[in-house]
Amino acid sequence: MERMIMKKIWPLLLLLLVTGCAAAIETTNVPDDHHDGTADHSHFTQHYKSSLFKLTAGKGYSVELVNAASEFKVGENSINLIFHDNNDRDVTGAVVQVVPWMVLHGHGSPVEPTITERGGGAYSVSNLVLSMVGPWELRVSIAKDGRKEMAVFLVPVGFKDDAAGHSHKKIDYDKLDYATTMLSANGTFKLSYTPDITEIRLNKIHSWRLKLETADGKPVIGAQIRVSGEMPEHGHGLPTVPQITDDLGNGEYLCQGMKFNMPGFWRVFLEIYAGGVSDKVTFNIRM
Amino acid sequence: MRNMRLVLPLAILFICISAPAMAEHPYDEHAWSKDDIKVMRGLWLSSLPPLPVDPSNKYSDDSRAVALGKKIFSDARFSGNKQVSCATCHRPDYGYTDDLPLAHGLGFTRRRSMPLAGLAYSPWLFWDGRKDSLWSQALGPIESKVEHGISRTMAASLIYANYRADYEAIFGPLPDFLQDDLAANARPATDDPMAQAAWDAINPAEQKQINNVYANTGKAIAAFVRLILPGESRFDRYVAALTDGNRQALPTILSTNEALGLRLFIGKAKCINCHNGPLFTNFDFHNVGVEPGKDSVVDTGRAEGIDQVRADEFNCLGGYSDAGKGDCAELRFMDPDKTRNRGAFKTPSLRNVAQRPPYMHAGQFASLKDVLNHYSTVKPNGIISQELTHQGMTGEELQEIDAFLHSLTGDISAP
Numbered sequence: 001m002e003r004m005i006m007k008k009i010w011p012l013l014l015l016l017l018v019t020g021c022a023a024a025i026e027t028t029n030v031p032d033d034h035h036d037g038t039a040d041h042s043h044f045t046q047h048y049k050s051s052l053f054k055l056t057a058g059k060g061y062s063v064e065l066v067n068a069a070s071e072f073k074v075g076e077n078s079i080n081l082i083f084h085d086n087n088d089r090d091v092t093g094a095v096v097q098v099v100p101w102m103v104l105h106g107h108g109s110p111v112e113p114t115i116t117e118r119g120g121g122a123y124s125v126s127n128l129v130l131s132m133v134g135p136w137e138l139r140v141s142i143a144k145d146g147r148k149e150m151a152v153f154l155v156p157v158g159f160k161d162d163a164a165g166h167s168h169k170k171i172d173y174d175k176l177d178y179a180t181t182m183l184s185a186n187g188t189f190k191l192s193y194t195p196d197i198t199e200i201r202l203n204k205i206h207s208w209r210l211k212l213e214t215a216d217g218k219p220v221i222g223a224q225i226r227v228s229g230e231m232p233e234h235g236h237g238l239p240t241v242p243q244i245t246d247d248l249g250n251g252e253y254l255c256q257g258m259k260f261n262m263p264g265f266w267r268v269f270l271e272i273y274a275g276g277v278s279d280k281v282t283f284n285i286r287m
Numbered sequence: 288m289r290n291m292r293l294v295l296p297l298a299i300l301f302i303c304i305s306a307p308a309m310a311e312h313p314y315d316e317h318a319w320s321k322d323d324i325k326v327m328r329g330l331w332l333s334s335l336p337p338l339p340v341d342p343s344n345k346y347s348d349d350s351r352a353v354a355l356g357k358k359i360f361s362d363a364r365f366s367g368n369k370q371v372s373c374a375t376c377h378r379p380d381y382g383y384t385d386d387l388p389l390a391h392g393l394g395f396t397r398r399r400s401m402p403l404a405g406l407a408y409s410p411w412l413f414w415d416g417r418k419d420s421l422w423s424q425a426l427g428p429i430e431s432k433v434e435h436g437i438s439r440t441m442a443a444s445l446i447y448a449n450y451r452a453d454y455e456a457i458f459g460p461l462p463d464f465l466q467d468d469l470a471a472n473a474r475p476a477t478d479d480p481m482a483q484a485a486w487d488a489i490n491p492a493e494q495k496q497i498n499n500v501y502a503n504t505g506k507a508i509a510a511f512v513r514l515i516l517p518g519e520s521r522f523d524r525y526v527a528a529l530t531d532g533n534r535q536a537l538p539t540i541l542s543t544n545e546a547l548g549l550r551l552f553i554g555k556a557k558c559i560n561c562h563n564g565p566l567f568t569n570f571d572f573h574n575v576g577v578e579p580g581k582d583s584v585v586d587t588g589r590a591e592g593i594d595q596v597r598a599d600e601f602n603c604l605g606g607y608s609d610a611g612k613g614d615c616a617e618l619r620f621m622d623p624d625k626t627r628n629r630g631a632f633k634t635p636s637l638r639n640v641a642q643r644p645p646y647m648h649a650g651q652f653a654s655l656k657d658v659l660n661h662y663s664t665v666k667p668n669g670i671i672s673q674e675l676t677h678q679g680m681t682g683e684e685l686q687e688i689d690a691f692l693h694s695l696t697g698d699i700s701a702p
């Protein structure tokens with residue numbers, strides 16, 4: 001009895017195996033699949049969900065930029081470019097060029113990248129040197145059969161750690177200290193802030209009451225304090241210009257005009273000058 | 288032993304049945320993390336704080352001022368050709384804006400009318416923020432040659448002639464000289480030497496009284512506009528269901544595409560950088576790289592608004608404001624940097640956005656699709672900051688965001 005069932009089940013399972021798992025593979029790897037040469041001219045296959053995908057300006061080709069490293073770093077990068085024509089076929093034998101360009105500064109890369117055709121419409125781009133932190137354009141051109149078309153990708157390089165973009169470290173947000181009392185960078189002062197609203201909400205202008213002490217807890221009176229801030233991931237500052245408007249005495253000061261206009265990670269800097277000593281306190285805030 | 292022989296084939300059977308399902312839906316479109324839900328609650332209409340009372344307008348909350356303001360809002364006598372009222376460009380049937388790329392009163396302006404719902408929450412008015420209160424905003428178009436095209440003197444005379452009882456019940460007696468035949472076109476005007484001369488001919492005490500009546504007129508209009516508010520949308524009902532833990536209701540409120548669009552909106556597409564909060568705007572100024580409209584010249588936006596709002600006699604710190612000095616924080620601590628603010632325009636609310644094309648400060652985009660295409664291709668120009676750039680959104684993703692934006696439609700309530 002069992003043998004009979006088993007004999008019937010196996011072919012059924014085999015059938016399901018082939019169709020089911022094939023469907024799984026097909027959907028995962030080739031999400032927009034018309035890769036059979038019968039595609040309409042407006043449809044191009046994107047192979048990887050996480051790649052950058054564009055059409056050339058003349059809409060003659062699709063260009064897919066695949067970065068196995070998923071992020072662009074300062075220095076040497078390697079990527080792959082996959083080209084399809086507007087019949088959704090792989091483009092082979094084309095002359096491909098990649099010109100990196102840093103728009104904000106108006107300069108390119110010190111080195112010309114190396115392009116190698118890999119077949120199947122894919123071209124590897126190695127020795128792609130992006131020499132600074134910031135947004136870069138990758139100007140991709142493809143020339144074939146007397147026609148040349150271009151697509152431009154905009155990619156962020158490195159990771160800005162401050163508004164001037166000097167550090168290349170990536171911030172681990174969970175490891176940071178979000179305390180409302182912090183010591184200054186050189187350990188001279190201890191500063192606490194108390195907002196005048198129960199919870200700091202986006203876009204709500206508010207004040208901070210500051211309490212400034214020496215490291216061992218003595219109030220610091222008559223200090224000059226300058227307030228600024230930034231969103232390091234975006235490279236912009238606070239939307240307002242906060243000011244110390246009142247010296248409340250006994251080491252307390254009123255800072256008015258605080259506002260945060262975007263969700264994400266903010267840093268607020270308070271530069272303090274008191275008793276001939278300068279130091280800086282940084283507060284981390286997550287909106 | 289008997290069971291073991293069935294286990295393997297059954298296991299394969301299970302995998303092959305479920306694998307395609309898992310591959311087509313790698314995640315559940317309506318499954319949200321705690322962080323996602325927190326963000327969504329921040330966008331929820333129910334998270335809107337209580338309607339603010341403008342400290343510079345002590346009549347903000349006065350129901351008689353609301354009633355008077357509502358009448359003046361649609362009174363076309365307050366215009367040079369008797370055909371233009373506030374409602375001409377702020378149409379109650381079109382989201383309190385209109386469908387023109389450039390607003391048109393007596394002539395064409397250089398910018399699009401702005402929608403009024405929820406503006407009570409905005410510290411700045413106009414695309415360039417050149418006004419810092421609803422009441423001072425209302426006074427701008429009345430004296431603009433291409434909008435209403437009259438003067439404060441004429442407005443005060445019109446109030447005297449048509450709304451004397453209503454006005455005096457709220458604001459006290461109108462000055463008697465308003466019944467005289469005043470020079471109709473008399474106002475402080477850098478763009479009209481005759482109007483300036485006529486204004487200069489009026490003695491300072493009367494000038495002040497005219498300004499007072501004018502300011503009060505704005506305050507009445509503002510009391511009305513303050514109550515123009517967006518209502519619940521499908522997105523809000525979705526967040527309500529999410530908050531109630533009503534998982535089964537979610538797919539009946541937002542479609543798969545809309546939910547995917549929402550996920551992009553709060554995630555990869557980064558729309559919430561600027562379109563955040565319950566009104567889907569941070570009311571701040573951003574350069575989003577939009578080229579001037581084909582008929583308009585280069586518009587520096589906030590960069591020119593900064594000087595104007597500071598110089599405005601009807602601003603929060605001015606003589607016609609009811610605010611105490613401690614009340615004007617937005618004006619006192621605003622960012623005055625013109626380089627940073629060059630080409631920056633105020634972020635509009637996205638509530639009901641699908642109902643009111645065209646889009647952007649000179650109506651440059653006829654459809655939301657055009658707006659989304661712009662955002663997915665805009666390049667930095669030295670001023671646009673990194674938060675605007677997107678990692679190449681696909682056509683499908685843009686469609687999903689478009690679908691989501693359509694779910695932000697709700698009724699607008701007004702007195």
